[in-house]
Amino acid sequence: MEILTPGRKPSRKHNGASARRTQKPPRRVTAGAVFKLLLVALLVAGGAYAALSTPKVVEKVSSQHVEQVIIEGEINFVSEQEVLTAVNSFISESLLLVDMVKIKQVLESMPWVRNVTIRREWPDTLVLNVMEEKAIARWGDTRLLNQDGAIFAPDSIVGLEQLAILTGPDDSARQVMEHYQLFNQLLYQRGLKIAELSLNERGAWLLMLANGVLVNIGEEDVMKRMRRLVAFLQPYFLDQMATVESIDLRYTSGIAVKNKSMTGEEVVSL
Numbered sequence: 001m002e003i004l005t006p007g008r009k010p011s012r013k014h015n016g017a018s019a020r021r022t023q024k025p026p027r028r029v030t031a032g033a034v035f036k037l038l039l040v041a042l043l044v045a046g047g048a049y050a051a052l053s054t055p056k057v058v059e060k061v062s063s064q065h066v067e068q069v070i071i072e073g074e075i076n077f078v079s080e081q082e083v084l085t086a087v088n089s090f091i092s093e094s095l096l097l098v099d100m101v102k103i104k105q106v107l108e109s110m111p112w113v114r115n116v117t118i119r120r121e122w123p124d125t126l127v128l129n130v131m132e133e134k135a136i137a138r139w140g141d142t143r144l145l146n147q148d149g150a151i152f153a154p155d156s157i158v159g160l161e162q163l164a165i166l167t168g169p170d171d172s173a174r175q176v177m178e179h180y181q182l183f184n185q186l187l188y189q190r191g192l193k194i195a196e197l198s199l200n201e202r203g204a205w206l207l208m209l210a211n212g213v214l215v216n217i218g219e220e221d222v223m224k225r226m227r228r229l230v231a232f233l234q235p236y237f238l239d240q241m242a243t244v245e246s247i248d249l250r251y252t253s254g255i256a257v258k259n260k261s262m263t264g265e266e267v268v269s270l
Helices: 031-053 055-062 080-090 100-108 170-188 222-236 238-243
Strands: 002-004 068-072 113-121 125-132 137-139 143-145 165-167 194-199 205-209 214-218 244-248 254-259 266-269
Touching (some): 080 125, 170 222, 214 222
Parallel strands (some): 137 165, 214 244
Antiparallel strands (some): 194 205, 205 214, 244 254
């Protein structure tokens, strides 16, 4: 069996010639001529139906095996061999009888596969369109989150170590992903990125910026506090962030800043 990816898909020949159409005088069609044409069409259709209904034709169509599998879609983390191995046991039957529902279920059970659509191309080809998961962040040390906040666990996350690490109770994954995206949108205005974001059992948020600054957000008025942080950073010390160890947003009308050289915090009123 041959596996073809989009770059290797066999070309299809199209034979035909174009011709210039010329106008001819209109021909009169009589009722008798129309009847004859209809009769011929019915005879041809009947003959075709009879031919397809013969046991030999049905047997030939049913016995046509899958000779090649074409893999469409951009795949980076799933190999062609993995796909073939997953479907190999289902394509020993004819192309007509192959269980496409089962193949879809098996492929979509693979960690990196988000969605698969399958179609037959006669006489001998099975086409698989594979859509991979898109990893937005890490969930703990070994698992990943997609854009919907769903957790998936591939065998390896090599090459994805640069993604932000999000943590929290497993049933909070979607909530953590949503807040991660909202926080990132606010911090992007100041050229800052999140390296880690966590939600504890009490519902309190804690994040680590990519520059190493720890930000304690707390449990209440989370978005209000983050907007206050963004407003505070620009006039105060955005260019001095290298000297900051942590920022505490759990104040009613201020922000506590701890510098690396300080033993305590300095509260800045807003």
